[in-house]
Amino acid sequence: MNEAWYESFAPPPTARPPRAWLDSDAPRLPLDGHWRFRYAERADGPLDFTRPAFDDAGWDRLPVPAHWQLHGYGAPAYTNIAYPFPLDAPRVPDENPTGDYRHTFRLPEGWPGGPALLRFAGADSAALVWLNGVELGRAGGSRLTTEFDVTDALRPDGDNLIAVRVVQWSAGSYVEDQDMWWLSGIFRGVDLLARPEGGIGDVEVSAGYDHLTGAGTLAVAADVPARVRVPELGVDAAAGETLRLPAVEPWSAESPRLYDATVSTGAETVTLRIGFRTVRIDGGVLTVNGRPVLFRGVNRHEFHPDRGRAVTEEDMLDDVRLMKQHNINAVRTSHYPPHPRFLELCDEYGLYVVDECDLETHGFWQVGWRGNPADDPRWEAALVDRMRRTVERDKNHPSVVLWSLGNESGSGRNLAAMARWARHRDPSRPLLYERDWTCRDVDVYSRMYLPVAEVEAIGRGEEAPLPDPALDARRRGMPFIHVEYAHAMGNGPGGLAEYQRLYETYPRLQGGFVWEWIDHGLRARTPDGREYFAYGGDFGEVLHDGNFVADGLLFPDRTPSPGLLDLKKVFEPVRIAPSGDGGLTIHNGHIHSGVSKLDFRWVLEDGGEAVARGALEVGDVPPGESVRVDLPALPATAGEAHLTVRAVLAADEPWAKAGHEVAATQLPVSTTPPLAAAAPRPAGAVPLPATVPPAGGATRAGVPTATSAAVRRDGGRVRLGPGLLDERTGRLVRLGDWAVDGPRLQVWRAPTDNDRAPHGEALEPLWRAAGLDRLTHRLDGVSVTGDGAVVRVRVAPASSDGGLLTTYTWRILAGDRLGLVVEIDPDGRLPGPLPMLGVRFALPGELDQVEWFGRGPGEAYPDTGLATRVGRWFRTVADLQTPYLFPQENGRRADVRWATVTGGRGGGVRVDGRTPFGLTVRPWTAEALDRAAHPTDLAPDGRTWLTLDAGHNGIGSASCGPGVLPPYLLAPAPTHLELTLQAL
Structure with a gap:
């Protein structure tokens, strides 16, 4: 076999042994910048470009770090599981896109003579390197560091x-x-490192914490004799000594206490930031500093919509701050070690890290795992080398509390070899790997996308047994971590609260990591210049997995999605709830810290308008404990009142400003006279001016009707007070001065990613097979009554005998209003669940502003919208749309009491509900939304589409996980919706 250099199983033979990523005062020359670049479709081109005298004047320039596909060379390609080349390991096709790089540099003045290293932090997927015409060797392991000794090849002059x-x-x-874009090139930095004689090659920090005594244990080892100094602790000792320090402050994600330290020889000083913490599994529970840890985590790929995995420090800092701001305390580095700076930020800001080896062989699943590298002995050295390079580089970070062997690589002997090496090298951290459910090689039981019922069974220790009794007993003694759950693809995920309830109930369940942090949409533009985010298939890939790459809690530009806002609510480390005796219970869910950094503020709203506000005196609450506080005395209210209590930062933190909300709850407040009489203004309460409610106030349908003289027929039209009904269609065509068209029964919704469920239980094909996307409407009659009209319609799909009988009952009400009662009854067999049940009106497009009293400000469905609160909200119609990368059902507001849709020139339409309803307002129809593949495919059609629903199916997480939980399924059943309409 004619094996090319890039087809070798073996670890890079000339690379230096892996070591910690160190901050040294020895000279470092960053080599990032614009390098000369040449692209080819094959890897067997001539090597004459490696000679210094080669003329590269005709070459292009390419940034380093960067991916060449994002600069016009080749094209990005996305697959989730399938390899985009034949499985014939280790061989690859001759059609192998290749980038040749050249970069010339001079040593800066004062650069010392002697040893030097050339460091590549990341190159995808393999690199062959020369310096001054001397071949240094190859680099493999795309997201792993490779260093070469360049002492003899480096020219001190010239x-x-x-x-x-x-x-x-x-x-x-x-x-x-x-499961990411296939992107190539030198995508992390390149550095030249001076290595002075007598310098420090490697450092290993062991810093433990005794939670019983508050003492710390410190051992800092170096590969040469050196001094270790920690001025704040009075430490000045020889490297290699084990020191017992009587009192240290521990590091945790809640209180990321770091001590500055140095390790010095006469030739070099290395700066460290040391965090004292101990990770153990005790009694089947994973503990940090003696206390059980609950991971409120996310899975994070490195990504930027313009740069791919070539992320900057600012990108990393944005991620860390956003995680902290949304109550996330842990991150799994899926599925490779991140840039080293990211781990430094996790140390500094406080995030627990599951550091994952650069390993996944998921595509072998498609051939029954035949030839899987995880079990092929030829691969053992390469895979152990990957684990070794992960551990050695990142061993000194207190944020790293677990090592992961990799992801979705089946099972096999090489994973066992990796585990043996890691356990021997670093017994201070437990091991995790999800795909081998026997857990024979790891310390933590981990699974992906389990249904709620199965998670609860694991929490109770009642999971299905393993065939091997010894392995079964061992696994039952392990903590459980849900390493991926709640797939955040498109609209959703739903059901977050149900998982979190289990994690907080059963000690064995120690939380998990939502998939995933950010949508991997690449910024693109239509031919006419409109921006959108591209996904699989948008670059002409023959083999791709579509928009499955867009499954994050952040949109690609790092805007939080509604799903991230819900996750923040579910992850609240402080719970505020009614105490049952007229007060509030404040529960501190922190593991290590109290609540002294939080202020507790309240506001009373009447009909969505604030009427009083103040602060609660809570005091400190120890971790894991609760305290009861009295509700504030509240002034009288006239309408529907709510009390919102918020826990906010009392002072600035590195990741958020004072006043940032950490947790909140909203309680309905009784407005009965006894409460008002017993509610003198509390000390510190701030009275706010009363506001005048809009026309109609809180009035509901069912008030006295107007005279029957307001009902009259006129040439095929029926005049209903302020409305005009077309007898031919049975639909309202005018309300006051406004042209309208409706109501029309709305059952269809543009399927969500979870409805489509590419890796779960899909509802969309069932709905389409039932014809719910192509319903026809038949008018069965219009009856004019003394005070209104009754319209009967049968709505059904072709080829089916099932349908929905819909009755619209109109009544003229006092105040120039129309009452509408919608009754929907299944007729024959319809498959359940239904997408939704409601009615739709077409309004003039100039009505583009919406105000409502209900839950907001964001979208909400039966199992989402946990972050929303009842209030009075305003948005433009454009702002109500959630720009998911793949257009789908979005933008619904829940539990709406009333809403107005108005325009710039004044006036509009108001809707009130006898009971709360769902509200969706769009500049296009659900059908147009369904047809679109990107947001740029959508354009306002000149009308505003107002949808009022009595029910909506839940969202779930079936895009890669469980579907909608039973309480949130919309079964075909008799449905009643009672509304009042008014022209403004």
Whole structure:
């Protein structure tokens, strides 16, 4: 076999042994910038470009770090599982996109003579490197650091030339099948490092914490004799000594206390930030500093919509701050070690990290795991090398509390070898790997996307047994971590609260990591310049997995999605709830810290308008404990009143400003006279001016009707007070001065990613097979009554005998209003659940502003919208649309009492409900939304589409996980919706 250099199983033979990523005062020359670049479709081109004298004047320039596909060379491609090349490990096709790089540099003045290293932090997928025409060796492991000794090749005077050949496909590609864009190139930084004689090659920090005594244990080892100094602790000792420190402050995600330290020789000083913490499994529970940890986590790929995985420090800092702001305390580095700076930020800001090895072989699942590298002995050295490079680089970070062997690589002997190496090298951290459910090689039981019922069974210790009694007993003694759950693809995920309830109930269930942090949409533009985010298939890929790459809690530009807002609510570390005796219970769910950093503020709203506000005196609450506080005395209210209590930061934190909301609850407040009489203004309460409610106030349908003289027929039209009904269609065509068209029964919704469920239980094909996307409407009659009209319609799909009998009963009400009662009855067999049940009106497009009293400000469905609160809200119609990368059902507001749709020139339409209803307002129909593949496919059609629903199916997480839970399914059943309409 004619094996190319990039088809080798073996670890890079000339690379330096892996070591910690260190902050040293030895000279470092960053080599990032614009390098000369040449692209080819094959990897066997001539190597003459490696000679310093080669003329590269005709080459292009490419940024380093960067991916060449994002600069016009080749094209991005996305697959989730399938390899985009034949499975014939370690061979790859001749059609192997290749980038040749050249970069010339000079050593800065004062650069010391002696040893030097050339460091590549990441190159996808394999690189062959030369310096001044001398071949240094190859780099493999795309997201792993590789260093070469360049002492003999480096020229102290004059130009130095780095030449690099990077290939897209290599043997390493078979173990890097990680559900992301296939993107190539030198995508992390390149540095030249001076290594002074007597300098420090490697440092290992062991810093433990005894939670019983408050003492710390510190051992800092170096590969050469050195001094360790921690001025704040009075430490000045020889490296290698084990010191017992009588009192230290521990590191945790809640209180990320770090001590500055140095390790020095006469030639070099390395700066460290040390966090004292101990990770143990005690009694089947994972503890940090002696207390059980609950992971409120997310899975994070490195991504930017313009740069791919070539992320900047600002990108990383944005991620960390956003995680902290949304009550996230843990991150799994799916599915590879992140940029080292990210871990430094996790140390500094406080995030627990599951650090994952650069390993996934998921595509072998499609061939029954035949030839899987995880069980092929030829791959053992390469996979152990990947684990070794992960651990050695990241071993000094207190934020790293678990090592992960990799992801979705089946099971096999090489995973066992990786585990043996890691356990021997670093016994201070437990091991995790999800795909081998026997857990024979790890310390934590982990699964993906389990239904709520199965998670609860695990919490109770009642999961299905393993065939091997010894393995079964061992696994039952392990803590459980739901390493991926709640797939955040498109609208959703639903059901977050049900999972969190279990995690907070059963000690064995120690939380989990939502999939995933950010949508991987690449910024693109239509031919006419409109921006959108591209997904799989948008670049002409023959094999791709569509928009499955867009499954994050952030949109690609790092705007939080409604799902992230819900997750923040579910992850609240402080719970505020009624105490049952007229007060409030404040429960501190923190593991290590009290609530002294929080202020508790309240506001009373009457009909959505604030009428009083103040502060609660809570005091500190120890971690894991609760305290009862009295409700504030409240002034009288006239309408529907709510008390909102918020826990906010009392002072600035590195990740958020004072006043940032950490937790909140909203309680309905009784407005009966006894409460008003017993509610003198409390000390500190701030009275706010009363507001005048809009026309109609809180009036509901059912008030006295107007005279029957307001009902009259006129040439096929029926005049109903302010409305005009078309007898031919049975629909209202005018309300006051406004042209309208409706109501029309609305059952269909543009399927969500969870409805489509590419890896779960899909509802969309069932709905389409039942014809719910192509319903026909038959008018069965219009009856004019003394004070209104009754319209009967049968709505049904072709080829089916099932349908929905819909009766619209109109009544003229006092105040120039119309009452509408909608009764929907299943007729024959309809498959359940239904997408939704409601009515739709077409209004003039100039009505583009919406105000409502109900839950908001964001969208909400039966199992989402946990972050919404009842209030009085205003948005434009454009603002009500949630821009999911793949257009789908979105923008519904829940539990709406009344809403107005108005225009810039004044006036509009008001709707009140006898009971709360769902509200959706769009500049296009659900059908147009269904047809669109990108938001740029949608354009306002000149009308405003007002949908009022009595019920909506839940969202669930079936895009890759469980579907909608039973309480949130919309069964075909008799449905009643009672509304009042008024022209403004």
